[in-house]
Amino acid sequence: MSARWRLLLAALWLAAMAPVAAFAHEVRPGFLELREQTDGSYAMLWKQPSGGEVEIRIAPVFPEECRFVSRDRQQLAPGALISRGTLRCEGGLAGKSVTIAGLETTITDVLVRVHHADGRLESHMLRPVNTSVALGGTTSRGQLAWNYFRLGVEHILLGVDHLLFVLGLLLIVADRWALVKTITAFTVAHSITLGIATLGYVSAPTLPLNVAIALSILFLGPEMVRAWRGETSFTIRNPWVVAFAFGLLHGFGFASGLSTTGLPQAEIPFALLMFNVGVEAGQLAFVLLVVMLERSFRTLEIRWPGFAQLLPAYAVGSLGAYWTLQRLLVMLAAVR
Numbered sequence: 001m002s003a004r005w006r007l008l009l010a011a012l013w014l015a016a017m018a019p020v021a022a023f024a025h026e027v028r029p030g031f032l033e034l035r036e037q038t039d040g041s042y043a044m045l046w047k048q049p050s051g052g053e054v055e056i057r058i059a060p061v062f063p064e065e066c067r068f069v070s071r072d073r074q075q076l077a078p079g080a081l082i083s084r085g086t087l088r089c090e091g092g093l094a095g096k097s098v099t100i101a102g103l104e105t106t107i108t109d110v111l112v113r114v115h116h117a118d119g120r121l122e123s124h125m126l127r128p129v130n131t132s133v134a135l136g137g138t139t140s141r142g143q144l145a146w147n148y149f150r151l152g153v154e155h156i157l158l159g160v161d162h163l164l165f166v167l168g169l170l171l172i173v174a175d176r177w178a179l180v181k182t183i184t185a186f187t188v189a190h191s192i193t194l195g196i197a198t199l200g201y202v203s204a205p206t207l208p209l210n211v212a213i214a215l216s217i218l219f220l221g222p223e224m225v226r227a228w229r230g231e232t233s234f235t236i237r238n239p240w241v242v243a244f245a246f247g248l249l250h251g252f253g254f255a256s257g258l259s260t261t262g263l264p265q266a267e268i269p270f271a272l273l274m275f276n277v278g279v280e281a282g283q284l285a286f287v288l289l290v291v292m293l294e295r296s297f298r299t300l301e302i303r304w305p306g307f308a309q310l311l312p313a314y315a316v317g318s319l320g321a322y323w324t325l326q327r328l329l330v331m332l333a334a335v336r
Contacts, residue, residue, distance in 0.1 A: 183283075
């Protein structure tokens with residue numbers, strides 16, 4: 001890999017991601033569940049994402065015909081602020097709309113699920129461009145699969161820190177075989193921790209985890225400089241080992257996109273499978289884009305000054321350092 005294409009690739013990608021770089025971990029979905037009771041009321045469960053570097057201010061807005069007959073106290077859980085209550089809607093919710101206020105100002109999603117008294121399950125994924133939905137239908141298994149798949153794709157493509165780590169690995173590997181081993185190791189590692197974290201076997205505290213992920217990016221900066229200078233190190237000789245080790249950390253980060261959605265126990269394996277497939281599809285698309293750009297840049301005849309050839313390494317290292325300090329300050333503020 002020439003320094004020329006490294007520079008162009010890193011510059012283009014960083015420029016494209018700059019608007020969302022400060023919100024690398026805002027992709028934490030909310031969850032709204034409504035269960036219709038025999039008396040026509042609805043038991044409400046609302047999980048608002050919390051615990052990240054950016055506070056997400058979103059809330060459900062119900063039709064005018066709906067009112068709360070009881071509302072329990074809020075409960076703080078890992079990664080979410082949980083609210084429960086009982087909602088009574090004159091004439092039911094069929095044909096009426098539910099809106100998530102404030103969603104349009106974020107880059108996150110909200111999963112809305114309605115369990116009707118007749119056994120029908122209705123599921124919708126609301127996004128910043130589509131903040132409301134008319135209720136009353138039925139969701140097929142295929143639609144559920146698509147919702148979880150799309151959530152996985154969005155989680156990786158909007159997770160700038162995860163993609164920056166992958167980009168740093170790509171700029172270190174020396175040949176295609178090393179690239180295949182490195183990406184495979186990263187995929188296997190984060191799939192392992194994504195699975196065990198989502199299934200509830202183990203968990204990682206959000207704020208220290210975010211600091212560790214930022215440190216993994218910072219770690220790659222000096223390694224990229226060594227690779228450009230023709231030097232060697234354990235990481236340069238065995239990038240797949242480093243990819244696997246840090247991939248375990250990133251897997252816990254991916255799990256935050258699914259574990260806080262309050263899925264029914266019986267649905268977790270299916271949701272986990274489709275979400276992970278979506279994550280892998282998004283990651284593969286990013287890697288293929290990098291490879292295609294590398295081939296395209298080979299045809300360019302541009303002479304770059306020496307300092308410019310180090311720009312990718314310093315850009316990755318600087319962003320890693322920025323995120324590390326930012327998340328460390330957030331973590332220290334939270335424990336006070």
